[in-house]
Amino acid sequence: MAIRLPRTEVLIVGAGWTGLTAAYELANAGRKCVVLERGGFRHEVPDLQSPEMHDELKYGQRYKLMMDTQRNTLSFRNNTSETALPMRRLGSFLPGEGLGGAGVHWNGQLWRPLPSDLRIRSHYTERYGAASIPPDLTIQDWGVSYDELEPHFDFFEKICGTGGKVGNLRGKKTPGGNPFEGPRSNPYPNPPMKQTLSMKLFEDAARKEGFNPFPMPSANVTQRYVNPYGAVLHPCTYCGYCERFGCGYFAKADPIICVYDWIKDNPNFELRTNATVMRVNKAPDGKSATGVTYVGKDGRSYEQPADMVLLCAYGLWNVHLMLLSQIGEPYNSETGTGTVGRNYAYQTLSSNRVFFNGRHKFNPFMGAGALGTVCDDMNGDNFDHSGLGFVGGGYISVTQTNGRPIENMPIPAKTKTWGAEFKTAARQNYNSTLSVSLHGSSMTTRGNYLDLDPTYTDDLGRPLLRMTFDFPENDKAMSKHCTAQARRIAEAMDGDLVESAERATSHYSVVPYQTTHNTGGAIMGIDPTTSAVNRYCQAWGQHNVFVFGACLFPQNIGYNPTGTVMGLAYWTINAIKNDYLGSPRPLMGGAR
Amino acid sequence: MKSAFAAITVLACLTAGSLAQSTLPSPVNQMQPRSSPEALLALPDTAFRARVDRPVTRDMYAQGRLVAMGGTPGGAAIACVSCHRLTGEGDSAGVFPRISEFPAWYLYKQLGDYASGSRPNAIMTPIAQRLSAQQREAVSAYYALTPSEVDSRRNREIDEPLIQWGAKLSAIGSAERGIPACVNCHGPDGEGLPPSVPNLAGQHSTYIVSQLRAWKIDERRNDPMGVMKAIADKMESRDMEAVGEYFSRLQANQKPSPNRDRAWLR
Numbered sequence: 001m002a003i004r005l006p007r008t009e010v011l012i013v014g015a016g017w018t019g020l021t022a023a024y025e026l027a028n029a030g031r032k033c034v035v036l037e038r039g040g041f042r043h044e045v046p047d048l049q050s051p052e053m054h055d056e057l058k059y060g061q062r063y064k065l066m067m068d069t070q071r072n073t074l075s076f077r078n079n080t081s082e083t084a085l086p087m088r089r090l091g092s093f094l095p096g097e098g099l100g101g102a103g104v105h106w107n108g109q110l111w112r113p114l115p116s117d118l119r120i121r122s123h124y125t126e127r128y129g130a131a132s133i134p135p136d137l138t139i140q141d142w143g144v145s146y147d148e149l150e151p152h153f154d155f156f157e158k159i160c161g162t163g164g165k166v167g168n169l170r171g172k173k174t175p176g177g178n179p180f181e182g183p184r185s186n187p188y189p190n191p192p193m194k195q196t197l198s199m200k201l202f203e204d205a206a207r208k209e210g211f212n213p214f215p216m217p218s219a220n221v222t223q224r225y226v227n228p229y230g231a232v233l234h235p236c237t238y239c240g241y242c243e244r245f246g247c248g249y250f251a252k253a254d255p256i257i258c259v260y261d262w263i264k265d266n267p268n269f270e271l272r273t274n275a276t277v278m279r280v281n282k283a284p285d286g287k288s289a290t291g292v293t294y295v296g297k298d299g300r301s302y303e304q305p306a307d308m309v310l311l312c313a314y315g316l317w318n319v320h321l322m323l324l325s326q327i328g329e330p331y332n333s334e335t336g337t338g339t340v341g342r343n344y345a346y347q348t349l350s351s352n353r354v355f356f357n358g359r360h361k362f363n364p365f366m367g368a369g370a371l372g373t374v375c376d377d378m379n380g381d382n383f384d385h386s387g388l389g390f391v392g393g394g395y396i397s398v399t400q401t402n403g404r405p406i407e408n409m410p411i412p413a414k415t416k417t418w419g420a421e422f423k424t425a426a427r428q429n430y431n432s433t434l435s436v437s438l439h440g441s442s443m444t445t446r447g448n449y450l451d452l453d454p455t456y457t458d459d460l461g462r463p464l465l466r467m468t469f470d471f472p473e474n475d476k477a478m479s480k481h482c483t484a485q486a487r488r489i490a491e492a493m494d495g496d497l498v499e500s501a502e503r504a505t506s507h508y509s510v511v512p513y514q515t516t517h518n519t520g521g522a523i524m525g526i527d528p529t530t531s532a533v534n535r536y537c538q539a540w541g542q543h544n545v546f547v548f549g550a551c552l553f554p555q556n557i558g559y560n561p562t563g564t565v566m567g568l569a570y571w572t573i574n575a576i577k578n579d580y581l582g583s584p585r586p587l588m589g590g591a592r
Numbered sequence: 593m594k595s596a597f598a599a600i601t602v603l604a605c606l607t608a609g610s611l612a613q614s615t616l617p618s619p620v621n622q623m624q625p626r627s628s629p630e631a632l633l634a635l636p637d638t639a640f641r642a643r644v645d646r647p648v649t650r651d652m653y654a655q656g657r658l659v660a661m662g663g664t665p666g667g668a669a670i671a672c673v674s675c676h677r678l679t680g681e682g683d684s685a686g687v688f689p690r691i692s693e694f695p696a697w698y699l700y701k702q703l704g705d706y707a708s709g710s711r712p713n714a715i716m717t718p719i720a721q722r723l724s725a726q727q728r729e730a731v732s733a734y735y736a737l738t739p740s741e742v743d744s745r746r747n748r749e750i751d752e753p754l755i756q757w758g759a760k761l762s763a764i765g766s767a768e769r770g771i772p773a774c775v776n777c778h779g780p781d782g783e784g785l786p787p788s789v790p791n792l793a794g795q796h797s798t799y800i801v802s803q804l805r806a807w808k809i810d811e812r813r814n815d816p817m818g819v820m821k822a823i824a825d826k827m828e829s830r831d832m833e834a835v836g837e838y839f840s841r842l843q844a845n846q847k848p849s850p851n852r853d854r855a856w857l858r
Contacts, residue, residue: 046763049765050773051779222817224822234819235819237819250822261770
């Protein structure tokens, strides 16, 4: 029997970027907030300080900051003819665990979507005709526009002290920035990061080939900066330990130093760590949530009643909780009906390695997660898709994120991976190799989805989340086309050898690391038959449940998701504060 | 790189014993005699620490030693040795820092910053302005290769809570103040991180405190990207004294170790 706790006004599941930000805003608006985090407490001091943090084996290879797959994981299969098996080790993606969530070990590449990304089906239909969209795609508009989200993108960029170069200031194109981006109300709060030799070579080659390079927007802060909540962020030292690591320098914006430190002493705020939410509880009529049941640090079950529930876990686990709690109708891939679990998407990556055979010294150990130069010419619909037979695209970039010896030891593909030949090649290429990468979008199909596994359970006896995913033909075509364009730049760099590698040539594998950009499953929209939540990210059937995170994306864009996730989070928080709290109700009418 | 190391190794073999014992820094620890500059340069780590922009040669080392003693054409206004001593241990009576075994590139950059005024100093600015780029490089290499002993017989009173606080700031920083740990950049035990981050171990407390204050009041502005300014801004006087007291008591030895030779890679 669960122990019943005193009621709170707002119950928040997950203490990452979205959960802590929602808590900050709602606690300051006078609401009692309880945040439940399944992982433990951790903080920059002492947990993220180096030299301890600069342990590549412990954090980079053994993933000590990430979720523990011995306790909870998902099962995976490529298609419905296979039997899904549990992912027993982390591989393709790396969800976080503990205070700050995946926001602690991210790279800090902070993007906004293109205006056309958010109305993708309408946009392609208007420009190329409805027949231009491959029939197997289930892509759809987001139900919210770029202009509506812009103030929220802008504010989150200030929270992170983002460095970059504006390309479109209130409709006016500005040189040196991204010429394709939507209008910005303000320039970036900080200047871009310094440019490395590898980035300069890329910039010159890209210009020569007719592309438009610009510095990658970076939440690795470039000068002393005070964010709107009061956090004093320090300049990045280019130590090369961003992704998979926490930043001990107070230089990579993360939810702990940027948000948590500035809300933790507010009497309306309470954080409970090592608290795993089992399910969202519903009222007898099913039309609202009454709170959650969770297992606490002591292993006992607690019932926490609440006026409203915000699902702020990692996107996949939000979907898991919704399926376990019957928030919304589970998606059925045979009939195409139901919404929860629908439109799961990923990211389509490729690379073109350029070997300079010792002719340059790139010093990759001087790096940062968002230290890079980018071309957006092949992203979204920034190029003419007429007759190409696919939708979407991706950005092309050279980043210098790290020179960590286990992860980053580039050798030509034909070289042996052991012995004297390996050692010679490693020495020859370590300091003179770069990669021109494509970070591509991922479109949704009827057969790619999330549901509950019929066989396997987690440590608390709940069915695992089951992922069914393979690269759609659309994305294979996109990858082929855009990788060839990226290769053009790579070949213009005067290297000795260019080697291309695409992920989406055959089946998706959950084993090799690709990216932690899992999207969809609880998508937003304006039609309750095709979206799990409405345009304010409010559950259609339970008006006091709001959902956050990349699970809201109807399909995945060609950018890293955090900027879009947080733009949507502030959009939702704004709707809660300024509309919902005054009159709790379905903000777009109930489920039909 | 490889051929440079090989050349230095050969040089070390050919010249072994040709530098008179009296011209070498005296061994600081009789149990474990310190290596000759040539032997030190044969170790990749030390060779890297000692170079500014090219491998250090015997001639460069000798010229650096001469510069340190004020024996250059025209002469430095004041010889380095008069304040920093021949072994670079400095002088805790004033704010003359320990510079022995500092990364040469760091020392070279400081001399340039003194000369240009981005690190203004009444004593060092005129001295640095009189030195040519080559002389700055040579004297930087000299001190990078010169060990000295931290005086463990200091007869100072120990304020235990203060040193504890300094040790904590050094190792993990402060969550309350938002201060990162010193060793994040300055290396384990403050041994420095060549080429750009100076040693803190064994540094005089007075010097550490004076520099943190200089950053805080914007007197010193030559730290890359303002990293030290951002940190010093968050420190109170007691924090500065605490890290000064703590680091001044650590031994500053970069012990050359055969294990650091990258023989396994060849």
